[in-house]
Amino acid sequence: MKRTLVILVVWALFASAGILLRNNYLVSVATSAAFLAVWGQSWNVLGGLSGNISLGHSMFVAIPAYVTILLFQRADVSPLLGALLGIAAAVALAAVIGAATLRLTGPYFSLATLAAGAVVLSLILHYDELTSGPSGIPISFAHDAPEKLEFTNVRAYYLIAITLLAAVTIFLDMIKRSRLGYYIAAIKSSEAAAAAAGVRVAWVKVLAFCLSAALTALGGVFYVFFIGFADPNFLAGLALSVKIALIAVVGGTGFLIGPIIGAVFYESIDAVANAYFGAAGGWDVMILGLSVVAIVMTDPRGLCFMAERLWQAIPFRPKVSISARGV
């Protein structure tokens, strides 16, 4: 309960900061970071808790986004209903892929999800009569229409994003403490031991994968309206899948705030590098990649653990725990 309260207070602070901030660019950078954190947090349901690294999570961003937009633009289905159908489609896909691949572990699972993601991308590109192929689908609107998820002020998407983030974070905290969370944690330490103790390993892993997909999809629907353009190579690309996994692990997988720290780290490096060197030179990518290498070499458990170690090195520190370690 205490933790939920803290999350809500932080949410309120960020919400008011976003409304008061005059700079639209900064708000949209913060919105991107918040969406990224939502995905990192969702990825953690499987990746962080069970240690199965998915490199195909962008398909759960792309599929609901495409379903929602296509149903809206071609069949005039309200985006709110479309979003539900899109999320259902993502969960169905996750169930199929999960049932097929989750008996694989380690790099096999990572490569299998990478392959599944690439199939989704190439199908979106191939069926261009339906999806407009590589040119993507623009979403244009001039007026606010909340029932269609259309807002002209970027702050609306910012509020949506941080609300989603708070909700997903509270939900993840609940999962960690639930029966399912303990099952997943048991699977992470040893599948064989968990199975021997009566955990239905396959079922729990598929369930975790579906939950992870559903939460990712929720972010995907709103994100595409925020961006205003469905670009298949971005939404369904390997780069986004890698980014989602990267920020979750760079942040620190044992921490509730890990993906949020990871996302803020990623987006701020991106924004600073683009401001100094321009977006085209490759500087942003280089700094991001090399700092990931540096972080892993310094502490493979991620930024939150580094912060915790630094904190514990302070000699007369006040006795508060800065960590929000779940499991």
Add this chain to the structure above:
Amino acid sequence: MNAINVLAQAVVNGLLIGGVYALVAVGLNLMFGVMKLVNFAHGEFLMMGMYVAVALAGLALPATFLGIYWVAVPAMLIMAVVGAVFYLLLLDRAAKFGESPQILLTIGLSIGGQGLAQVLRGSDFKLVPNPINGAALHLGSIYFQVGPAISFTVAIAVTIVMAWILRSTRFGKSARAVAESVETAEMLGIDARRVYMITTAIAIGLVGLAGALVIPYHFTFPNVGQNFVVVAFLAIVIAGLGSVIGAVFGGLLLGVMQSLTAAYLDIDLSTAAIYVLFLAVLLLRPQGLFSRGQRTL
């Protein structure tokens, strides 16, 4: 052209593309077999090898056959040294980190390497002028593109040499022992870290060789590694992770699969087809097509 010709041409094209996949996959699978590490930065080492080869080719007269192919051996040696440094600087320490941080480390290196190449060399597509690009030999009604045919031949030769090294040399025996069990190998007096370093040097050297072989007919640019390495990943899983000879068959199989899909269905679907084949193998035979149970290499 009649139906048989179309089929034969598609198979030949596929085998020739597959040669490069095979060369990339051999090193990848060697590292996985011995070190239990999936090197997600392998494509960037290919890209680096291509840039090294392009720079070397610029030193000599490139517009001749020898002018473009003499760079292969120096590029391979330079990349082997890069591989040894890669091991000493990063992998040696990362060995005890466990699976997820290792995946993260090599992914970070992959992204960083692409950025570094863009910063240093720009993002334009480079091609050294040479007589190989576009040249083809006609045998009956089938034609063989010269560049890919040379890569394919070298890939087969390298496989035979690698098989011999692993079977007969002192290093090969040590590597197989380490792959089987590090603890036992160390108890028998094998220096596992030395084996790891040589393995990395060979793997990165081979991908450097692959890079030098493709520059006559493939553009060099910062993200070029991704064009080859993703297929190479699939090839090693299809073949069985750790099986070096299997990796070659995996690479050739995927090349043929791609080319057949492009010939009979649609070139857009050629990527999807190999992924579907990959997922099917993963489900029906997760240990891989060419792997016999637990034994590796």
